[in-house]
Each structure stands twice: as structure tokens, then as C-alpha cells.
Amino acid sequence: QQQVKQSPQSLIVQKGGIPIINCAYENTAFDYFPWYQQFPGKGPALLIAIRPDVSEKKEGRFTISFNKSAKQFSLHIMDSQPGDSATYFCAATLPSSNTGKLIFGQGTTLQVKP
Amino acid sequence: ETGVTQSPTHLIKTRGQQVTLRCSSQSGHNTVSWYQQALGQGPQFIFQYYREEENGRGNFPPRFSGLQFPNYSSELNVNALELDDSALYLCASSRLETQYFGPGTRLLVL
Numbered sequence: 001q002q003q004v005k006q007s008p009q010s011l012i013v014q015k016g017g018i019p020i021i022n023c024a025y026e027n028t029a030f031d032y033f034p035w036y037q038q039f040p041g042k043g044p045a046l047l048i049a050i051r052p053d054v055s056e057k058k059e060g061r062f063t064i065s066f067n068k069s070a071k072q073f074s075l076h077i078m079d080s081q082p083g084d085s086a087t088y089f090c091a092a093t094l095p096s097s098n099t100g101k102l103i104f105g106q107g108t109t110l111q112v113k114p
Numbered sequence: 115e116t117g118v119t120q121s122p123t124h125l126i127k128t129r130g131q132q133v134t135l136r137c138s139s140q141s142g143h144n145t146v147s148w149y150q151q152a153l154g155q156g157p158q159f160i161f162q163y164y165r166e167e168e169n170g171r172g173n174f175p176p177r178f179s180g181l182q183f184p185n186y187s188s189e190l191n192v193n194a195l196e197l198d199d200s201a202l203y204l205c206a207s208s209r210l211e212t213q214y215f216g217p218g219t220r221l222l223v224l
Contacts, residue, residue: 043215104156
């Protein structure tokens with residue numbers, strides 16, 4: 001029940017395409033869902049985050065769609081660029097009164113071809 | 115850049131040795147969390163420190179221990195190293211729920 005399942009494991013798109021990465025969770029107590037981008041040899045960098053009372057959030061070319069009833073959320077990258085090639089992780093956490101530990105998905109390796 | 119720094123960047127140890135990894139938090143952050151990231155996997159929560167006290171622990175044995183100092187910097191100590199401890203160790207600092215990660219320490223256990 002503490003897991004976050006992420007798919008696909010890898011994704012290849014052409015420049016300008018819209019890659020979509022999906023995540024699903026079981027624990028309805030999760031209340032904060034961030035997405036991280038990680039380049040090889042670097043730490044994860046926060047991209048965008050959402051709370052379950054919001055169905056969509058946009059920041060620049062990145063959009064999170066959230067479906068609370070289905071317990072699913074997804075990341076869309078608009079007008080993808082070769083520089084977006086990285087590994088993307090979704091995560092979830094319990095309310096900050098708890099440990100605040102992030103539970104990560106397994107990661108999606110994205111390749112954007114020129 | 116997040117302002118979270120970690121040292122050393124790389125480390126090679128042999129099985130059975132002990133290691134200490136260090137993390138400096140982003141200014142204004144009073145909470146530090148440590149994660150282990152095996153190759154090709156998502157980070158796994160080790161533990162979190164808030165105001166110098168352990169505030170939650172993941173599924174890691176007691177030979178993984180930590181400290182947080184009054185300036186909110188932190189250490190991760192691992193005793194009796196095993197081959198499976200080879201991984202990228204990440205620290206993340208936070209004040210509320212958003213966690214900002216450092217670049218990590220790559221540990222190789224031979």
C-alpha cells in the first residue's frame with residue numbers, strides 16, 4: 001500500500017513530441033505528489049508538484065494531470081527537447097505531520113531524439 | 115542548484131569497513147532526509163532528521179545511523195559495509211514537504 005507504480009520504464013520520442021509518464025498509488029492518505037528529473041551522475045531535481053485537491057497543474061512545458069478517484073497521476077512534457085532526455089521519477093508523501101518520507105516510483109528513462 | 119551539498123562525491127571502501135557521508139542543508143531548512151539509490155532504481159528512504167532528532171526510518175538495518183547538527187548539517191554512517199551497500203547516497207533538505215536533493219555520494223564497496 002506504500003508503493004507508487006510508474007510506467008513506462010523507458011520512452012523514446014521525437015523532438016516536439018509530448019511524452020506522457022504515468023503513476024498509480026494505493027494509499028489514499030498520500031497528499032503531496034512531486035515529480036523529479038534526474039540526469040546521470042546528478043541528484044534528482046524537483047520539476048513540479050501537485051496536491052490531490054487539484055486536477056491539473058502547469059509549470060512551463062510540464063503539466064501534471066491528477067485523477068483522485070482512479071488514484072493515478074501523470075506528467076506531460078510539451079514540445080519536448082533533446083535536453084529533456086533524463087530519468088523522471090514520480091513520488092508521493094504522507095502529510096507533513098508524519099515522517100515526510102518520499103516514496104518514489106521506479107523511474108522512466110526518456111530519450112528525446114533531435 | 116539547490117544549495118544542498120554533499121561530500122565526498124565518490125568513495126571506494128572494502129567490505130566490513132565503516133563510512134561517513136556528509137550533507138550541508140539549504141539555508142533555512144531544518145529537516146534532512148537520506149536516501150539510497152541503487153543503479154537503475156528510484157531512491158529509497160533511509161531516515162529523516164528534524165531538529166537533531168530522528169523523525170522516521172525506512173527499512174534499513176541499525177548499521178545505518180545518522181546525526182544532525184545544530185546548524186542542520188547531517189551525517190550518514192554505515193558500519194560493516196556490505197557489497198549491496200554500493201549505491202548513490204542522496205541527502206535532501208526541506209522546511210515543509212518539498213525536498214531538495216544534493217548531488218549525492220557514489221559509494222562503491224569492493
